[in-house]
Amino acid sequence: MSAEPNDERRRADDERRRWMGILARAGAAGIEARLAETAPLPPHTRLRGPETGLVMVRGRAGGDGAPFNLGEMTVTRCAVRLEDGTVGHAYLAGRDRRGAELAAALDAALQDPVRRPALLAAVVEPLAAKQTEARAATARKAAATRVRFLAMETTR
Amino acid sequence: MYVAVKGGEAAIANAHAWLAEERRGDASLPEVGTDAIREQLTLAVDRVMAEGSCYDPDLAALAIKQARGDLIEAIFLLRAYRTTLPRFGASAPIDTGAMTVRRRVSATYKDLPGGQVLGPTFDYTHRLLDFALAAEGLTPPAAAETDPGEDAAPPRVTGLLAAEGLMAAEEASDAEPGDLTRTPVTFPAGRPLRLQNLARGDEGFLLSMAYSTQRGYGNNHPFVGELRQGDLAVCFTPPELGFEIEIGDLVVTECQMVNQFHGSRTEPPQFTRGYGLVFGRTERRAMAMALMDRALRAAELGEDVEAPAQNEEFVLSHSDNVEATGFLEHLKLPHYVDFQSELESVRAMRAAVEAERQRAPAQAAARQFETEGAGG
Numbered sequence: 001m002s003a004e005p006n007d008e009r010r011r012a013d014d015e016r017r018r019w020m021g022i023l024a025r026a027g028a029a030g031i032e033a034r035l036a037e038t039a040p041l042p043p044h045t046r047l048r049g050p051e052t053g054l055v056m057v058r059g060r061a062g063g064d065g066a067p068f069n070l071g072e073m074t075v076t077r078c079a080v081r082l083e084d085g086t087v088g089h090a091y092l093a094g095r096d097r098r099g100a101e102l103a104a105a106l107d108a109a110l111q112d113p114v115r116r117p118a119l120l121a122a123v124v125e126p127l128a129a130k131q132t133e134a135r136a137a138t139a140r141k142a143a144a145t146r147v148r149f150l151a152m153e154t155t156r
Numbered sequence: 157m158y159v160a161v162k163g164g165e166a167a168i169a170n171a172h173a174w175l176a177e178e179r180r181g182d183a184s185l186p187e188v189g190t191d192a193i194r195e196q197l198t199l200a201v202d203r204v205m206a207e208g209s210c211y212d213p214d215l216a217a218l219a220i221k222q223a224r225g226d227l228i229e230a231i232f233l234l235r236a237y238r239t240t241l242p243r244f245g246a247s248a249p250i251d252t253g254a255m256t257v258r259r260r261v262s263a264t265y266k267d268l269p270g271g272q273v274l275g276p277t278f279d280y281t282h283r284l285l286d287f288a289l290a291a292e293g294l295t296p297p298a299a300a301e302t303d304p305g306e307d308a309a310p311p312r313v314t315g316l317l318a319a320e321g322l323m324a325a326e327e328a329s330d331a332e333p334g335d336l337t338r339t340p341v342t343f344p345a346g347r348p349l350r351l352q353n354l355a356r357g358d359e360g361f362l363l364s365m366a367y368s369t370q371r372g373y374g375n376n377h378p379f380v381g382e383l384r385q386g387d388l389a390v391c392f393t394p395p396e397l398g399f400e401i402e403i404g405d406l407v408v409t410e411c412q413m414v415n416q417f418h419g420s421r422t423e424p425p426q427f428t429r430g431y432g433l434v435f436g437r438t439e440r441r442a443m444a445m446a447l448m449d450r451a452l453r454a455a456e457l458g459e460d461v462e463a464p465a466q467n468e469e470f471v472l473s474h475s476d477n478v479e480a481t482g483f484l485e486h487l488k489l490p491h492y493v494d495f496q497s498e499l500e501s502v503r504a505m506r507a508a509v510e511a512e513r514q515r516a517p518a519q520a521a522a523r524q525f526e527t528e529g530a531g532g
Binding site: 013017020021024025051052053054055056057058059060061062063064065066067068069070071072073074075077079089091092093094095135137138139140141142143144145146147149 | 205206209210211212238244245246250252253256259260267271272273276300301302303304314327329330331332333334335336337347348349351352355389392394396397402403404405406408429433435449
């Protein structure tokens with residue numbers, strides 16, 4: 001019966017993966033605006049960073065073949081620890097050090113099942129909605145440039 | 157002989173001060189901000205990121221400002237900056253099939269799932285100067301929006317051909333690719349290293365080499381199977397987490413060139429692909445890269461390697477504009493001692509010729525004629 005704790009673990013990782021991805025795209029200003037609407041985050045100490053480095057971005061030959069190195073991107077990471085020992089991590093594209101520290105602090109706080117619902121509602125979900133809407137707006141603009149071919153007889 | 161090379165500090169400092177003044181231009185006009193460069197000179201920013209091989213729009217905009225718009229100088233600045241940063245690791249290969257498409261066109265199928273999406277393109281503009289842009293303060297009307305419907309991500313055109321068995325499949329592989337920023341390239345380099353080199357190669361060089369294949373220097377008869385541009389997530393697995401997370405989005409352009417292949421002893425006649433993938437929206441560069449990828453596959457497809465564009469060593473050794481600029485521009489730096497020795501050797505040769513001529517004028521003239529003839 002070892003499958004059950006594994007499933008539990010996977011579900012927790014999936015949930016954490018989702019908020020980390022949303023926080024990585026939010027930026028310091030976006031996160032701070034949401035934090036203003038909620039109870040203050042628990043105090044944290046920095047374990048590492050925030051520090052900026054590079055991640056080599058890979059593609060695949062032909063889109064689905066062997067991997068190759070496309071080029072690097074700047075990435076900023078941070079790890080923090082809360083007083084109860086919980087460790088939070090952040091990795092985000094770009095050089096937003098403040099954003100990385102806030103995202104790491106949030107990642108730590110979100111791991112606490114007591115704090116989680118309020119933080120998801122006040123911070124993560126509004127940021128997610130904003131990101132989803134930005135993608136939807138891009139899709140709507142693209143859709144407006146989709147060519148509608150007209151056969152000659154229908155244009156008479 | 158050791159020559160004293162002190163001096164020039166004041167001249168250099170003054171030259172750089174003048175450079176700063178020239179960079180600023182007329183001080184009575186507003187200064188251009190790096191955010192304005194990032195938002196309004198987007199294709200210049202994209203080129204600097206692609207060839208600087210470092211995705212960071214803010215840094216690319218700063219480099220363009222510092223370089224006074226000299227994009228190769230800006231690329232050099234970005235390459236130099238990246239050497240100061242540690243590398244955290246490599247991303248999972250990006251999934252171009254899952255991108256949020258801004259533009260997607262095919263020259264091989266009119267009607268295809270997902271359709272022809274033009275996106276914000278220069279195509280079909282009349283290339284007439286728009287003097288309205290010279291007047292400031294004009295905000296363009298908002299772009300039109302339409303409900304995209306229920307469409308899933310548009311399928312790859314190469315997939316449509318592969319489903320019919322008409323397109324050579326890519327090798328399914330997760331092999332660790334070589335990295336030319338870590339290990340000098342040796343030949344034959346292989347396709348992953350070629351693609352890395354082309355992705356950061358000089359756009360002008362790639363364009364000219366690709367054009368040469370179209371004009372007949374290398375057997376190539378390409379169609380744009382698909383050109384797509386859009387945003388996609390970058391996934392990375394931090395070792396301390398042990399699971400993959402999204403760290404942000406990239407804008408990339410991908411080009412799948414479809415080329416006829418007559419078949420070989422082991423392969424039936426089918427289409428083969430040339431692949432281009434670049435940071436940003438520089439579509440010309442993605443297309444040129446795809447033509448070059450296909451041209452450089454000549455040897456592996458059993459075709460004759462005759463043209464410069466098919467010669468891996470030639471292309472890979474000359475595509476990098478930072479290397480090329482360094483070697484070319486070093487010529488303007490002081491070569492006083494080198495040149496002094498050349499000067500003395502030419503003077504000595506002239507004196508020897510002159511002495512010879514005075515001893516036997518006719519003989520010397522004949523010898524000099526022979527030398528010139530052989531040299532030409």
